[in-house]
Every structure is written in structure tokens, then in C-alpha cells.
Amino acid sequence: MDAIDKKLVGYLQLDAKKTTKELSLKLNLSVTAVYERIKKLEREGIISKYVALLDKKKIDKGFMVICHIKLVQHNVDSVTTFEKEVVKLDEVLECFHVSGDYDYIIKIYVKDMEAYREFMLTKLTTLQHIGSTHSVFMIGEVKNETNFKV
Amino acid sequence: MDAIDKKLVGYLQLDAKKTTKELSLKLNLSVTAVYERIKKLEREGIISKYVALLDKKKIDKGFMVICHIKLVQHNVDSVTTFEKEVVKLDEVLECFHVSGDYDYIIKIYVKDMEAYREFMLTKLTTLQHIGSTHSVFMIGEVKNETNFKV
DNA sequence: CTTGAAAGTCGGTCGAC
């Protein structure tokens, strides 16, 4: 990864549909050179995938909740079964095992508070080994990006 | 958004590079029909952008910290200046204004603990109006997706 | 919605430097 590669992934993180021609102009390279660099980055797994991002509000997922979860126990069985079950939940886009006062932080996207209540009662609290949950509601999204400064 | 559109955005959220031909086979539609549907979804802003995702570890951003922040005051000036400054920080990919015991939750990606210490001292704690911070460190990534079930 | 055809562009491979 030289300086050109860093610029390149910078552009692709913002717009994956940029053509090699457009990129070649921005980077002052030939299209082939850009092409080879992109393929190298894909081969090495630095670029892992290309995805479409949706407008959360327009698909009724504008209500975000961050939920802190404690397990009752912390043995391997509790942890693995909890993790296996939580990844299945469509409303949960992120789940991190963390240090501190609780064990997991999960990020939930639903339509509104009513949908969240429904999610809590029918899905989250039915998970095994859960000790306690603490919900933090999003009031406003200040920043939410997928692109790293590299 | 009918059932076909939902399937379509489902595919595109997983792989933005899928050709209209591939999609037409999966959806049992003509290439033209798929093309028109995608353009409509883009026009309506349901599909907001196409991006490349990177492997965090391979670009030295494998160390994630979630930081809870309290401001000293909660007037408009404190809030807006804090928000303006925090969005400028490259290490901060997400920042949410939240309800509860603290005001903001921010997600920070850096290389390691040393880099986080550096970030804390030289960037985060120099922000104006910050009252207190509480860092939660990621031990493991159980789930981290960008695609909604729609 | 469909098919088919057209035009232009792009991705991907090549040989050469």
C-alpha cells in the first residue's frame, strides 16, 4: 500500500461505481495501472467487498437503539450459544463483545419505538443466558460512515 | 417497493458488482426490467450510494473502542461546537447523540491501544465542552454488517 | 412487464516497454 493505493481506496470507499478511467484521471495513471492496483487490493483482501448502502429512513429503519447486554454466566457455552443466536436476528446489525460493566453491545435498527418494544419482547429477551439489558436510544445521528482514512 | 424490489436491494446490499444479467436470472425478470428497477431505487434515494468496504485489520484499524461522552453543559452552543469538531476526527467513524446517562456514543477505529492512547490525549480530550469520557474496548466482533433485511 | 436491437462504454487480457 503506497500513497497511490491509499488515495485509490479512499475514492472507492466513497464511490464503488467510479470507473477505472475516472480514477486514472484523478490519480494521473493509466487505466491498466489503476485496474491492476484494484485487482491487487481485492486479491489481498484489503478491499473485502462492494456493497450498496440504503437510506435507513426510507426503508423504515430510522429508529436506532444501542443495547448493553450482560450474560448470567461467562462460560464458553453461554457465550457461544448467545453469539450464535444473536447473529440470527435481522434487526441486529452489529454485536461486539466488549470489556467493562457489560458483556456485549448490540446495535438495533427498527422502524420506531413500538417496533423496538416488539423486538425486545419477542426476540431479544427470549435469548438464552441473558442476564440484563440496558437500552440507549439514538436522538440524532451526528456521523455514520463506512470509510476509513487510510 | 414490492417484493421484487426488496429482493433486489437485498442482493445489492451484499454485492454491488452484480450485473443486471445475473440479477435478472435470480429474479426471473428481463435485464431491462432489473435495470429500470435499480434506476428507480437510486432516483428515489432508497439506494443512497455504492461503496467499497475494507478489511479493518489489514489497514491497521483492528482496534475498536466505543466511547461514552458527557458534555459539561447542554446548551445549543456546546452541542453544535462539539458535534462540528467530532465529525472532523478521522478515527471516529460513528457519533450518535443518545438518551441516558451520557450524551454521545462514538465509535473509534485505530491500530492498537497505543494509538488509542494517542488519540485520547491529542484529539478527543482536547475537544471543547467535554465533561467526561468512558471507553469500552472491543474484545471480539460477533456481527458487523451494513445490510438491512428489508 | 416483455423481447430484441442498437450504440457506447467498460472490464479484462495482451504484448511491449
Add this chain to the structure above:
DNA sequence: GTCGACCGACTTTCAAG
């Protein structure tokens, strides 16, 4: 590493049913 040229595959638009 770089480049220009090539060709097949793609996107995009159109007409007609």
C-alpha cells in the same frame, strides 16, 4: 512496476408488443 490496443461483455436507451 508502467502503457496503449484490442475484444467481449456490459450498461443504457429505444421501439414494439
